Amino acid sequence: MTLKERYAEILAWFRVNRPIAETELHYSNPFELLIAVILSAQCTDKRVNLITPPLFHDFPTPEAMAATTPEVIYEYIRSVSYPNNKAKHLVGMAQKLVELFHGEVPESLEELVQLPGVGRKTANVIQSVVWGKAAMAVDTHVFRVSHRLGLVSSRCTTPYSVEMALMKHIPKEEVPIAHHWLILHGRYVCMARNPQCDKCGLQLACKYFGQTYKLQQEKRKREELNKVKSKGIKK
Numbered sequence: 001m002t003l004k005e006r007y008a009e010i011l012a013w014f015r016v017n018r019p020i021a022e023t024e025l026h027y028s029n030p031f032e033l034l035i036a037v038i039l040s041a042q043c044t045d046k047r048v049n050l051i052t053p054p055l056f057h058d059f060p061t062p063e064a065m066a067a068t069t070p071e072v073i074y075e076y077i078r079s080v081s082y083p084n085n086k087a088k089h090l091v092g093m094a095q096k097l098v099e100l101f102h103g104e105v106p107e108s109l110e111e112l113v114q115l116p117g118v119g120r121k122t123a124n125v126i127q128s129v130v131w132g133k134a135a136m137a138v139d140t141h142v143f144r145v146s147h148r149l150g151l152v153s154s155r156c157t158t159p160y161s162v163e164m165a166l167m168k169h170i171p172k173e174e175v176p177i178a179h180h181w182l183i184l185h186g187r188y189v190c191m192a193r194n195p196q197c198d199k200c201g202l203q204l205a206c207k208y209f210g211q212t213y214k215l216q217q218e219k220r221k222r223e224e225l226n227k228v229k230s231k232g233i234k235k
């Protein structure tokens with residue numbers, strides 16, 4: 001199977017089987033999504049969704065959050081990973097929004113990465129989810145699933161190289177949903193430790209599955225051959 005065929009088959013499968021794929025973070029405006037995405041680094045969306053309602057209620061605008069301190073924010077977010085750093089980032093991010101962008105979440109990558117706590121991945125999520133731009137955020141799930149499926153070469157060892165490889169082959173208008181396809185597939189089917197290949201509809205297009213299946217077949221053949229040989233020797 002060529003790379004082109006692999007992309008075509010995988011994207012077609014997702015189109016038919018996952019016509020709706022969205023972020024699982026709860027939010028009602030770009031500022032809330034930005035907060036939630038910053039909090040979700042190395043943490044589950046479920047946990048983030050548990051703690052954001054009071055945070056959003058008490059700090060509904062960048063101005064309100066900019067006027068508080070990381071110590072106060074810490075009390076709201078203490079159950080997520082790295083709460084100290086994230087509390088500093090949230091207050092710093094809100095202050096920069098007020099200072100540089102009139103309290104609005106900006107659109108471009110260059111502007112977004114000026115905000116504390118916002119790297120390329122977070123900026124791509126905001127560009128894609130809020131502004132519908134063709135930006136591929138590569139998190140741990142997108143990275144792993146892209147490699148397993150064979151969408152990117154084993155030489156793509158950084159999130160940036162995976163992003164570039166995916167962007168080369170996925171149609172621009174489909175990049176925002178493809179990001180969610182890969183994340184959700186990684187979260188619920190193609191898990192890191194125990195991929196559920198028996199329940200996965202992508203087996204025939206998946207490089208990892210093909211290799212594993214081939215190895216199993218070869219092993220079985222070797223075992224059968226050994227059995228035949230040892231019977232022959234006994235005779």
Ligand code: SF4
Pocket residue numbers: 148149189190191195196197198200201202203206207208209
């Ligand atoms: S077949 Fe297995 S390894 Fe391949 S995408 Fe599906 S779950 Fe992941």
